[in-house]
Amino acid sequence: MTCEDQYDSLPDAPSAFFVMTNALAYNEWSASHAIGGAKTTLAYLGYCYGLGASACGRVDLEWGSLQVRGLGSVHAWDSWEGLGRFQSELTEDVDAVDTRARVLLQVGAVPPRLPLRAFVSMEGVHRWGRVEEARTISQEVRTSAGGSVLI
Numbered sequence: 001m002t003c004e005d006q007y008d009s010l011p012d013a014p015s016a017f018f019v020m021t022n023a024l025a026y027n028e029w030s031a032s033h034a035i036g037g038a039k040t041t042l043a044y045l046g047y048c049y050g051l052g053a054s055a056c057g058r059v060d061l062e063w064g065s066l067q068v069r070g071l072g073s074v075h076a077w078d079s080w081e082g083l084g085r086f087q088s089e090l091t092e093d094v095d096a097v098d099t100r101a102r103v104l105l106q107v108g109a110v111p112p113r114l115p116l117r118a119f120v121s122m123e124g125v126h127r128w129g130r131v132e133e134a135r136t137i138s139q140e141v142r143t144s145a146g147g148s149v150l151i
Contacts, residue, residue, distance in 0.1 A: 023131055024129025049079065049080050073100075073101070094132045096130070106120070115151065118145075124141050125139070
């Protein structure tokens with residue numbers, strides 16, 4: 001379960017967990033290194049196993065029919081080394097580290113006496129990854145609008 005899944009069941013306590021994560025900097029690293037001796041899942045699928053930690057929070061404000069929601073989360077993952085299924089065959093047991101930060105602001109309205117809700121939101125996601133000396137940064141901004149029926 002990620003922090004995004006936990007927003008409706010807070011507390012906001014940080015959590016630690018086992019991860020399977022896409023190694024963001026793997027493509028850059030593999031452009032200058034032979035992948036034959038790398039971990040199998042990293043070489044063929046671009047992801048690795050590791051340990052991670054997350055922290056998240058949410059603030060909801062309501063004023064009349066106006067609703068404002070702010071979400072934030074940060075995640076950090078580090079791959080496992082020395083524990084591969086075919087460890088004796090690895091010649092490139094590389095360390096992969098990834099972080100992700102997310103911020104979302106959503107504004108919505110519920111018309112009086114109608115079971116409807118309309119909203120617009122803007123979200124920013126920043127990722128940073130490292131595989132050995134290769135580093136990659138990714139940033140994206142997402143906007144969305146929608147509606148829902150309140151039951």
